[in-house]
Amino acid sequence: MTLNDLITILPLAFLAAWGVLLLLVDLWIPANRKGLTAILAAGGLAVTLGLTLARGQHSLEAFNGMVSVDGFAVFLDVIFLGSGLAGIALAYDYLKRTHIERGEYYSLLLFTVAGMMLMTYANDLVIVFLALELLSLPLYVMAGFARLQLLSEEAALKYFLMGAFSSTFVLYGVALIFGATARTDLPGVVAAVQGGTANPVFFLVGAAMLLVGFGFKSAVMPFHMWAPDVYQGSPSSVTAFMTVGAKAAGFAALLRVFVVAFQSISADMTPILWALAALTMFGGNILAIAQSNIKRMLAYASIAQSGYMLMAFVPYGQGAVLKDTIAAMLFFLVTYSLATLGAWAVVIALEKEENKDLEIADYAGLGRKYPWLGAAMTVFMLSFTGMPLTLGFWGKFYLFSTAVEGGFTGLALVGLLTSLISAYYYLRVVVYMFMKPGEPTLTQDPWIQLTALVSAFLVVALSLFPGPLLDYASAALMLLR
Amino acid sequence: MPLGYYLALSAVMFVIGIVGVLVRRNALIVFMSLELMFNAANLLFVTFAAYYGTIIGQISVFFVMTVAAAEVAVGLALMVAIFRTKHSIDVDQMSSLKG
Numbered sequence: 001m002t003l004n005d006l007i008t009i010l011p012l013a014f015l016a017a018w019g020v021l022l023l024l025v026d027l028w029i030p031a032n033r034k035g036l037t038a039i040l041a042a043g044g045l046a047v048t049l050g051l052t053l054a055r056g057q058h059s060l061e062a063f064n065g066m067v068s069v070d071g072f073a074v075f076l077d078v079i080f081l082g083s084g085l086a087g088i089a090l091a092y093d094y095l096k097r098t099h100i101e102r103g104e105y106y107s108l109l110l111f112t113v114a115g116m117m118l119m120t121y122a123n124d125l126v127i128v129f130l131a132l133e134l135l136s137l138p139l140y141v142m143a144g145f146a147r148l149q150l151l152s153e154e155a156a157l158k159y160f161l162m163g164a165f166s167s168t169f170v171l172y173g174v175a176l177i178f179g180a181t182a183r184t185d186l187p188g189v190v191a192a193v194q195g196g197t198a199n200p201v202f203f204l205v206g207a208a209m210l211l212v213g214f215g216f217k218s219a220v221m222p223f224h225m226w227a228p229d230v231y232q233g234s235p236s237s238v239t240a241f242m243t244v245g246a247k248a249a250g251f252a253a254l255l256r257v258f259v260v261a262f263q264s265i266s267a268d269m270t271p272i273l274w275a276l277a278a279l280t281m282f283g284g285n286i287l288a289i290a291q292s293n294i295k296r297m298l299a300y301a302s303i304a305q306s307g308y309m310l311m312a313f314v315p316y317g318q319g320a321v322l323k324d325t326i327a328a329m330l331f332f333l334v335t336y337s338l339a340t341l342g343a344w345a346v347v348i349a350l351e352k353e354e355n356k357d358l359e360i361a362d363y364a365g366l367g368r369k370y371p372w373l374g375a376a377m378t379v380f381m382l383s384f385t386g387m388p389l390t391l392g393f394w395g396k397f398y399l400f401s402t403a404v405e406g407g408f409t410g411l412a413l414v415g416l417l418t419s420l421i422s423a424y425y426y427l428r429v430v431v432y433m434f435m436k437p438g439e440p441t442l443t444q445d446p447w448i449q450l451t452a453l454v455s456a457f458l459v460v461a462l463s464l465f466p467g468p469l470l471d472y473a474s475a476a477l478m479l480l481r
Numbered sequence: 482m483p484l485g486y487y488l489a490l491s492a493v494m495f496v497i498g499i500v501g502v503l504v505r506r507n508a509l510i511v512f513m514s515l516e517l518m519f520n521a522a523n524l525l526f527v528t529f530a531a532y533y534g535t536i537i538g539q540i541s542v543f544f545v546m547t548v549a550a551a552e553v554a555v556g557l558a559l560m561v562a563i564f565r566t567k568h569s570i571d572v573d574q575m576s577s578l579k580g
Contacts (some may be wrong), residue, residue: 131547133548133551137555141555141558147562150563150566153563153567157557157559157563157572160555162516164512164552168498168515168522171522172518175523175525175526175529175538178537179532182529182533182537184537233577249526315571
C-alpha cells in the first residue's frame with residue numbers, strides 16, 4: 001500500500017476509521033447524552049461528503065487496480081452519504097422514543113455506508129464480495145436493534161439467513177468467473193473474454209449466480225420474500241436507511257459488473273432481465289394493494305421500484321442506448337431515494353411505541369391537522385406514482401423512453417400499466433390523510449420534520465429543472481470504464 | 482486427479498447446502514448449510530488456483546474465511562438473542578411477520 005493508494009480512497013478510509021473511533025469515544029459518553037454520538041457520526045459523514053465532492057469527477061485507480069474511484073462512484077457515494085445523514089436525522093428522536101437508544105447504532109450506520117462506498121469503488125470481484133459483506137453485516141445487527149421485541153429479532157434473523165444465502169451465491173458466482181477467466185479483476189475478466197481464453201459455460205453460470213445473489217440483495221422478484229418481513233419488523237429508522245442504501249448498493253454492484261464485464265453475454269441475459277423486471281413490477285405493485293400496514297405497503301412498493309430500476313439493465317448490451325438507460329437509472333435512483341426517505345420520515349413521525357399507529361387507517365385526518373406534513377406525504381406518494389410536477393414523473397419518463405429507444409416497447413408498456421395499478425394504493429394514503437376524519441398525533445422532533453420537508457421540496461423543485469441532474473448523471477457515467 | 486472431480490465435489494457441496502437451507506427448520510442447521518456453501522466456493526477457488534497456477538484464488542479464500550468468521554459472530558449473536566425471547570430457533574415458528 002502506497003501513500004497514493006491511501007489518498008485515492010481517503011473518503012472511505014476516513015469514514016471507516018471514524019466509525020471505529022466513534023465506538024471507542026461512545027464509551028465515555030453518558031447514556032442520557034447519546035445525542036452527542038449522533039452529532040459526531042453526522043459530522044463524520046459530512047466530512048466524508050466534503051472529501052468526496054472535493055475529489056471531482058476525474059477517475060483514479062489504487063491498489064493495483066482493485067479499486068477505481070471515478071465519477072460513477074462519486075455520484076452514488078453522494079446518494080449513500082445523503083441517505084446516511086438522513087438515517088441519523090430520523091434515528092435520533094426515534095431511538096429515544098422507543099427506548100432502544102444505544103451508541104453503537106451510529107457506528108454500525110457508518111460501517112454500512114463505508115461498505116456501500118467500497119461497493120461503488122470496487123473494480124475487482126473479490127472487493128465486490130467484501131463490500132457486500134461490509135454493508136450487510138452491520139445491517140443485520142441494525143435490523144435486530146430493538147431486541148427483546150420479537151418482531152425486530154425475527155426480522156434480523158430472517159434478514160441474516162437470507163442475506164448470507166444470497167452472499168454464497170455471489171461468492172460462488174465469483175469463484176466460477178475466476179474459474180472461467182483465471183482473473184478476478186474486471187479489466188482482466190474482460191480481456192480474457194475478448195481474448196477467447198474464457199470458458200463460456202462457467203462464465204455464463206457464474207454471471208447468472210451473481211445476478212441471483214444481487215437480486216436477493218436488491219429485493220427483485222422472485223428473490224424478494226425476505227423483504228416485506230424485514231422492512232416491517234426492523235425499527236423504522238433502520239428500514240428507511242436500508243430501503244435506500246442497501247438497494248442502491250446492490251444495483252451499483254450489478255451496474256458496474258454487468259456493464260463493464262458482462263457485455264459479451266448480453267444476448268443471453270437480456271430475456272432473463274426482461275422477465276425479472278416485468279415480474280417485479282407486476283408482483284410488487286399487485287401485492288402492495290392488499291396491505292393495510294404502511295410499513296409493509298412501502299416494502300412491497302419498494303420491491304416494485306426495484307423492477308423499474310431493473311428495466312434500465314435490459315438493453316445493457318446495446319452500446320448506443322447504454323449510456324442513456326444507465327443515466328436514466330441513476331436519475332431514477334435519486335428520485336427514489338428522496339421520496340423514500342421523505343415517506344419514511346412521515347411514517348416515523350407518526351409511529352408510536354410498540355408498533356402502534358402503523359396502519360394506513362391511522363393516517364386519517366393527518367392532512368387536515370398537519371397540512372405541511374400531509375402535503376409532503378402527498379408529494380412523495382405522487383412522486384412514487386410518477387405524476388407530473390414531481391421528480392418521479394421525470395424518473396419514469398426517462399426510464400420508459402430509453403426502454404422504447406432500446407426496442408423494448410412492451411416492457412415500457414408493462415411499466416406504464418403497473419404505474420397505473422400503483423396509483424390505487426399510493427393515492428389511498430392521500431385519501432385517508434385528507435378525506436377521512438381522525439385525530440392523529442405526531443412527534444414534534446424538528447429533525448424528522450426537516451427531513452420530510454426538505455425531501456418534499458427537492459422532489460418538487462428538481463422536477464422543474466430535471467435537465468442538469470440528468471446531465472450530471474450521464475457525465476458521471478462517461479467515466480465508467 | 483482430474484479437475485472435474487473437484488468441480489463435481491464443489492457442486493455437490495453447494496447443492497447440499499442449498500437443500501439444507503430450504504428444507505431444515507433449525508436455524509443452526511440452516512447456518513451450517515450456509516457454511517457448507519461458503520466452503521464449496523472456497524474449494525472452487527483453490528481448485529482453479531492450482532489449475533491455473535495463480536495465487537489469486539488462494540488469497541481469495543483467506544478473505545472468504547475471514548468474512549465467514551465475522552458472519553458466524555453476528556449470526557450466533559442473533560440466534561442467542563431470539564432464543565432468549567422465544568425459547569426456540571425453529572425457523573417455521575418465526576411467523577409473527579406475514580402477509
